[in-house]
Amino acid sequence: MIESVHKSVLQESPTTPAGLLDGMSIALEARDIVLDYGSDRALNGVHLQVPSARVTALVGPSGCGKSSLLRCFNRLNDEIPDCRVRGVVQVQGRDVHGDDVALPELRRRVGMVFQRPNPFPLSVYENVAFGLRLSGLRKRRLLDERVETALRAAALWDEVRDRLERSALSLSAGQQQRLVMARALAVEPEILLMDEPASMLDPISTLKFEELVVSLAQRYSVLLVTHNMQQAARVADFTAFMHSGRVLEFDATDAMFTNPRLRQTEDYITGKLR
């Protein structure tokens, strides 16, 4: 998927064990991000590298700035009044705040899935075709093809093939969330950001959705915010722990959940109070 391996110039931060990401290409990188909402500081010097073709989970207590960080990568923070971001954000080695960056193109490449399933009130088909139409695709045959591919990739094709023209809102919550995923996949992003995508789903839909996320990690770089520690443990290859606006620890998920390096991480994972 991503051929060029962008070696980060960032010197190994103390949050990450030495050599952990050696030889991996880096899909997303945040360097010293400071983010303010008006006068409230939400992020306070975040460093993070997200490797390509892996699932990276972002965990941490409520309000520690996970969603804010996520929105930095596709500059969705631009849509929030009073929100100011400083620092370097790179997507596959290119600065997203560069002058020559076109937001629509950036956001096409960095797909996003939200907490609450948000299908457009259109048909299933039109939902998936939405982004394609935006980018100027008109031919019905091509559209059909791409829609099917995306729905298959989102493990939804079999469930909706007979009702592509039905309203997307008639799907169950779990299906809706997978539809939203298909919609994001249709425009062929390289990176997927997910903000607590399964927190509104019931346990069985959650498991199915996690299954989907894992299967996607073969082709896409996934950055997944979750409140649910177990979920991070189940799906992520790497886990980053955030606390009060900083990434405190970044490690392979196995290591994080059996032997975290920081006291704070340990406390959060094992449910202790400081």
Add this chain to the structure above:
Amino acid sequence: MIESVHKSVLQESPTTPAGLLDGMSIALEARDIVLDYGSDRALNGVHLQVPSARVTALVGPSGCGKSSLLRCFNRLNDEIPDCRVRGVVQVQGRDVHGDDVALPELRRRVGMVFQRPNPFPLSVYENVAFGLRLSGLRKRRLLDERVETALRAAALWDEVRDRLERSALSLSAGQQQRLVMARALAVEPEILLMDEPASMLDPISTLKFEELVVSLAQRYSVLLVTHNMQQAARVADFTAFMHSGRVLEFDATDAMFTNPRLRQTEDYITGKLR
């Protein structure tokens, strides 16, 4: 709290291992409950015994009728148009559908906590005093006392003692949920029904809330609906598994989570598809 030990006349149903509840007093009992919403059947012959002074969890897939069953015990289903309940529902051995049952009194004795924290838009104090005022308590000194007791029981006193007059809506979600609990405790119920009370809370608030539930089980009989299997495992002494309008299995939580008797239960607990 509950003096008289009500021995159930219900013969041991096959859902429950023989002798499991022997010698325990039964706080709630449902016998052959059939519940319809209009023409949709939500409960289809439910048998359940909830022991006193224990936490009993009710788990099962979405839409299997957990909430509907819960509302049978305080007859909150009466407030839903088109909802019809048949069968015997007993609270501490007394039929709740009896002619001599006064709803306000029944509901005072059977407290309920909902999924979404629903504090009234009043001050913290007035929230807790609400039920007391309803039952005619006016003396400020007495009210103060009872409010404090309830807040202490809900493990909230220390956090709100200095802002009893502030709006309850200014509390965090976790605190709100404990406030709602205090409100229910203030009227001195004997039984507490909880409908996914922690599903809206973040992990740390959830843990605190669970802690509260466990501590309450010494004085109250708790029936807790939850989507979260782990939560049931953590807090419940007994667990009932519901599926499509029936209670299929009822057992001690330890047994349920290490060695369930039914295939369906096992599949649900271990996350398998049928």
Add this chain to the structure above:
Amino acid sequence: MSERARPVHAIDGAGRWLSAGAVGLCLLLLAGLLALLVQQASSAFAVLPVEVLSLRGDPGDSLLGELVEVAGDRLVIRGSEWRRQGDAYRRIAVADLTTRDRPQDILLIRLRDGRHWFVREAVYRSVERDEPIVWSGMPAGIVLHHSDIAEVIAPNRLDWVERCRTLLSRAWLFLQGGRAQAVAGGDGLLAALIGSALLVILMSILVMPLGVLTALWMHEYAGSGWRARLIRASVSNLAAVPSVIYGLFGLALFVHTLGGSLDRWFYAERLPAPTFGAGGLLWSALTLALLTLPVVIVATEEGLSRVPRSLRMGALALGATRSEMLWNVVLPVARPALLTGLILAVSRAAGEVAPLMLVGVVKLAAALPVDAEFPWLHPSRAFMHLGHVVYDQALSGNDAVRAGGRAYAAALLLLALVVILNAIAILVRNRLRERSRQFQDD
């Protein structure tokens, strides 16, 4: 559990019944209003019994006329209207009557200008066909030509089916009474209907783009800055301004200032006869557009704010620009709200009378604002309007009884129009609410 708290329950019951009674009263009032309108309107067209009365102390003469009303111990009789409508009413105390009769052979002759004459069948038949009709009892100098006769019926002989038919045909005649009648006798609603429709259409064309774009700006572009707050506050206050003030504003700005200037610049040759300098269709439409602007803006904004943030974010995150997001996602979702705004604006405009009285509506228009003459639409012309017909007929006219009936008929028509428009708006809105509930943030 068995102790019962009676006082609580008693208050509960009292509250229930009181509030239910309030709803009942509202419904009764609504039903009463409708019934009254229908009854009064139909009485204007009903076929009334014709009686022959002889009065005490006036032995030689007997009265022939329709029994219009029985008010207590008095009768109101309308005799033949020899000269003009409304000149033949007589109020008679029952006590003064000696005989009262409803002979079968009385004919009612309705003339084309709406006057009613009564004559015995025998007399009518005896008259020769070609000549002007004259019969005994007719005041001197009055002549009836055959071409003037619209209808001849025998009111006392009709069965109820025929009565209904007659009623409906009279109502229909009244409704479609064209310009000719309008000029002649004010008897007809077509001109008023056309005027109202043109007004509303013109107003919609003016208000919709402006309102929707403004709402979009407020909700989507301005954020929560001071400019958006300023406009929002202004619009909210605009909504609170009484409609008659819009009328005054329209009069002062559009008619007197703008219209006056236009006349001086372009139509100087016609002065002092005003062209745009007097009330007219254009100024009325502009005034109403201003009046309904808040309705459209508020409805649109409400619709926009019901579109969940998550949908916008979803579209943006897919790479849509802001305008693409608005056009492809937000506006389609908010479309029912726009429609509601439009319909509410239209129904408000259709029912407004007070401002129009200041800026262009007239009792009788010399010409319709549309005709076959280039440029077909004449925005400077004064026009007639249903609501104003109601007002006018109710309070003026020498034939109060008939005018009242006509006022009620016009009112019924107006009400039907407005209610239908509103019902559509409400249905659409409820539909929208149902739909938006599916993806509502909570």
Add this chain to the structure above:
Amino acid sequence: MPADLHATADFPLSIRRDAILRGRLRRERWVARAVAAAAALVLLAVIGMPAFLVLNAAGSIDNLSTLLPLLVGSLRASMYALLFGFPLAVLAAIWCARFASARLRALIKPLLEVFEAVPSVVLGLVAALSLAPWLAHHVVTVLLFLILAPLLLAFCGAMSERYPSVARRLARSHWQLCAATLALLATAFLCNGLAGMLGNSIASAFWEPATPWNALLIGLVLGVAIVPTVFSIAEDALFGVPASLADGAHALGATRWQTIWRLLLPAASPGLLAALLLGFGRALGETMIVLMASGNTPVLDLGLASGLRTIAANLALEAPIAIPGSAQYRLLLLSAIALFSLCLIVNAMAEMVRGWLRRRYARL
């Protein structure tokens, strides 16, 4: 899938080469300009209106005192209207939002809202031609009804709770509505009968209307006219209170009325207040009803029996014939400014209090 993805991978985010993308960005800029222009136009109109009125009204004005009866007339009409219409509308809203079944509510709410669309000229017509003559003979009936109906209904309600079988039957909302309506009709007949028995003698003692077009008539009709406005907003506010609050109260053992009284009314108070003030504004600005049914007599009397003339009606009557620039014209403009300001003040108050209450009951 992404064969063409590799093609652009070298310039991941660049716009330079993509004509479609450039077109999209250009369109975006134009749309933004158009929208801003429309907003500017509206702002111009909004601010221009009062400014224009004030500019035109400038000049010397002599008989200012003629405005006073008009102002008093306006306030009087609105007060009577609120006195009758507001409780009626709020009670109806309570029933609709909290007692009616979903199906009944879906029927009644639109019905009463359509009521709002009834053009005021129609109500004026009814008031002037039908109600006024009738009221002249039935004042006592009406007054009796206004007093007796609530009492009787409350009594019926309290009694019905004594008999569980009755109460249970009446728990179905349509039976409840039927029963209450029947009780109302019965009360109406009772009042008519009573009035017939003692009507003339008592009435003539304190009621000698100089005219059939009096303040009582205006109060009733204007009251009815504002009922839909008030009802609609109040019902929305009451229904908008989350069901979870009511559930919470029920679960604590509160009866429905307790829930309404202690919880829902306070929680909906911003909406109720807005309803009150908007109703007041509507009554203040109402023209046609007053024009047609008030007699238009500028008197300084506060009683029910006398007629009145409001600013709005006065404008409608005099403005079409006033000569632009004349003193009378300027006086009219001045009265309009007065009315305008009054409405603005009411509206601003509504917004303020609403905002305050909303903050207080925030995050519902």
Add this chain to the structure above:
Amino acid sequence: MDRLHLDQHISQQFNSELAALTRQVLAMGGLVEQQLSTALQAHAEQDARRTDEVVARESEVNAAELDIDARCTQILARRQPAASDLRLVLAVVRMVTDLERIGDEAERIAKKADKLAGAEVAERYGMRLAQMGMLVRDQLRGALDTFARMDDIGALERLRRDREVDVLYKELAGMLVELMQQDAARVPAALELLWCARSLERIGDRCKNLCEQVIYLVRGKDVRHTGLARSLPPETHVEG
């Protein structure tokens, strides 16, 4: 795998992790079995190369233990298994320790082969040792088999057959003691042989443990120390 439907989780990854885990355990079991066979061969053939082979591969067994244990820890940390999944992981955790110890004993046996090479005692009692070795290897293979098939009945049977090993061991030990008493010179060799027999007996014991874990896994009943898993009912799951 079939009996417990371990491959029917919604999460394919979990399925494959559990499958890999059982596969690894079986592979380790195979390895250990192989070690035991080789060790016995070393005795039978008195071939030092066999011994070296066993010693060389012992580290593989150790590595397998560490690896499987780490896997179990990961599964526990990442999947929060419950019910049968949890029992599987716990059973595996206990089984690998046993397997590793079996590997140790095999190594010990193999090492003795060197010392016994050419000893007359070995020739005399080699057959008996081999016989006992066969039985024990059979037990081990059987235990692994019951695990592979999740066969609780089979495991129960195996459990009961542990006695046979004990009987053989007692016999051999008695003979060897007698021999030692008779011939002081043969004491070292006999002692070595005794250690071998003792090791085999220990392996038999471990196989018993393996079987107990299989029963625990399938039935959810811990049958250790209960005197041969008395009165287990024949079937566990009620299809509801």
Add this chain to the structure above:
Amino acid sequence: MDRLHLDQHISQQFNSELAALTRQVLAMGGLVEQQLSTALQAHAEQDARRTDEVVARESEVNAAELDIDARCTQILARRQPAASDLRLVLAVVRMVTDLERIGDEAERIAKKADKLAGAEVAERYGMRLAQMGMLVRDQLRGALDTFARMDDIGALERLRRDREVDVLYKELAGMLVELMQQDAARVPAALELLWCARSLERIGDRCKNLCEQVIYLVRGKDVRHTGLARSLPPETHVEG
């Protein structure tokens, strides 16, 4: 407890469960230690009652194992422990098997005391056995102690001291073999003594396992089969 903050969970119940678990393990450890002491006493005092005592209490050890294992399963099933909590439970699961086996060996030793009663060999080598016993008991106590204090450094030291036990065993075994070769009549008694020594050696080995588990628990590093836990850094948790 301190080191890993096991008592600082939000869930008091979890805290107390973990506390109870460690307490139970320590109690079982105490019991096993007691068994070992009694067994050694049985040898020293040649008192059959001591032996009976050990045999009688062996079932307690078994019961403790089952009980603790069940507890661990419950904790795993109900609490989904991670990180240090998970390591604690897993360490305990492995430790109890070891403890139970130590109990078994103690029983075995005690039983030999009967057979050795009055034997001359016992008198001669009793002192040495006792010495070895003391050392092993010390190791056991030390291992339990490091567990109680979550003391990874201590455990590392203990690990290293296992060699001493092996040395003693080798000495004793050598002497006994020599003895047997010299005096055929003493073979059975010497053999019994050898079994005892062997058992003590096994116990020493088990203690090593215990220490390894303590290190795993505290450091999260599995040091089994790694040649004495080379080069463990001194501290684990960075306070961030």
